[in-house]
Amino acid sequence: MSKFKAVVVGAGGISGAWFPPLLAEKVNIVGVVDINVAAARQRAEEHKLACETSDNLAGTLKRTRPDFVVDLTIPEAHGKVVCTALRHGCHVIGEKPMAGSMAEARRMVRAAREAEKLYMVSQSRRYDAVHDAARRLIASGKIGKITTVQCDFFMGAHFGGFREEMPSPLILDMAIHHFDLARYFTGLDPRAVYAKEFNPAGSWYQGDVSASCIFEMSDGAMFTYRGSWCAEGCPTSWNGSWRFIGEKGTILLENDQPARGQVVAGDKPAFHVKLKDIHAPKPTLKFLKQHGALREFLAYLRTGRQPQGECHDNIKSLAMVFAAIESNQKSKRLAVRV
Ligand SMILES: NC(=O)c1ccc[n+]([C@@H]2O[C@H](COP(=O)([O-])OP(=O)(O)OC[C@H]3O[C@@H](n4cnc5c(N)ncnc54)[C@H](O)[C@@H]3O)[C@@H](O)[C@H]2O)c1
Structure with missing residues (x-):
């Protein structure tokens, strides 16, 4: 014991x-x-x-x-x-x-x-071997400084129940995962947002179940999020489809497959410069989802090492959710405040 x-x-x-x-x-x-x-x-x-x-x-x-x-x-x-x-x-x-x-x-x-x-919030999608390897590829510096991040999440999801009745089901109940992942993958923090939520024609939801959000992140990067739970056909994975653009190349993370990308390979001027393929390192993360979060929490109790999801940090992901909703309500760009 x-x-x-x-x-x-x-x-x-x-x-x-x-x-x-x-x-x-x-x-x-x-x-x-x-x-x-x-x-x-x-x-x-x-x-x-x-x-x-x-x-x-x-x-x-x-x-x-x-x-x-x-x-x-x-x-x-x-x-x-x-x-x-x-x-x-x-x-x-x-x-x-x-x-x-x-x-x-x-x-x-x-x-x-x-x-x-310690109050730690478990964000289970951080403890995913494919995500961990993608994060390490981004952090390797191969694509240089991150300038642009995009995430698409589209799915026809027929839950029934409270999600079909609540306002902002996508942003409140789902996008917290993607917003937190944007911070996890890049190490960037949110500064401001302009968001538009809407309920598409034919929707089986009462609230706005689709959204487009443009986040201004730290270090001048932009994070664009497009999502819907009312999109029949050609679904993305639950983790979404990601594109990370840096000064020297691009990394894609799609369909829960290992991240891959292309970076500038030569210095000869050309309309399309020479590129070479890059790949995520081997997945090594052993403890996944809630078990991964619990391991970090127990490590803090034993050693004092700060875990991901410590509340002073995690509140920044929650702030993205509420700033996006408020931006939509006020139809204007808002600072993301914690
Ligand atoms: N990480 C993930 O991917 C993931 C997936 C599903 C749910 N969740 C989160 O987990 C949490 C619980 O979700 P769930 O699906 O288990 O919900 P649930 O409704 O199935 O279970 C919640 C339980 O909490 C109890 N409860 C409510 N208020 C309480 C209180 N004040 N004191 C004691 N018990 C109380 C309810 O009686 C119920 O048994 C939510 O925050 C949800 O967002 C996370």
């Missing part, structure tokens, strides 16, 4: 992706909490956990005194759950998105700072 004790809050769909890595890392799960206590009990039984199940987080924290809390509740509950855990002296790792509003997210970041505890 690892020396770390944890309480898991939220026993819904995504918890199925968290219990196996928690158990593989020998974390001692001392409590499972859900407002639907039957769901908490069911998960505990499924994983043969002889632990407390309850619908009262504060009570469970007082009784079990864990080192950390895993927040797998719905976005609107993250603020309350995370702040309660921090107040009880726990570190927190939680699912994206950090919160349902920027005001709430700022409160959570402040609470982590005041408690002097």
Whole structure:
């Protein structure tokens, strides 16, 4: 058994992706909490956990005194759950998105700072072997300084349920992944955005499910995002199709295949200069998705090494979401503020 004790809050769909890595890392799960206590009990039984199940987080924290809390509740509950855990002296790792509003997210970041505890948001798509290799190819400098990034995400997605009724389903529920990936791949941060959301003719969604966003990033780079969940035919992958242009070449990341590209090969002047192919290094990332995030979190507890998704950093990805929505509402370019 690892020396770390944890309480898991939220026993819904995504918890199925968290219990196996928690158990593989020998974390001692001392409590499972859900407002639907039957769901908490069911998960505990499924994983043969002889632990407390309850619908009262504060009570469970007082009784079990864990080192950390895993927040797998719905976005609107993250603020309350995370702040309660921090107040009880726990570190927190939680699912994206950090919160349902920027005001709430700022409160959570402040609470982590005041408690002097880690609050890490898990963005599972950062822990993907193809993405890791693509990021290393971009960082190798072969295409030079990044000037332009594009991401296309198109899919006909018939979820039914809340996504078809909410406003901004694409930007709020999906684009957080792509916006965070843009920061992950390039190391650039958002500065400003102009966004237009819309609901195409024939849409089965009530809210605006398509969008085009132009982000001005740090270092003068531009990131253009085009996406829709209401686009039948020729879908992209869930991770989107990416093009990274640098001063010396281009890298493509498409259909979840290893990144590849072309760079300038000679210095002879010509209309089309000579190019040579470049390829991503071999994928080496061992711990994927939620397991990768958990490994970084546990490494912080052991060594103090800062993980990706630390809340002061992750709030920048969330800020892209809310700035894009506000830009659309106001029909104007807005600064992205954290
Ligand atoms: N990384 C990914 O790719 C990915 C995929 C799916 C969901 N998620 C994220 O995971 C989170 C949970 O999503 P889900 O699909 O499991 O939702 P879900 O609705 O299936 O489960 C959420 C659970 O949280 C419980 N809950 C709600 N409020 C609570 C509170 N205040 N205290 C305790 N329990 C509470 C609910 O009763 C429910 O059992 C969301 O933030 C979602 O965006 C991430």
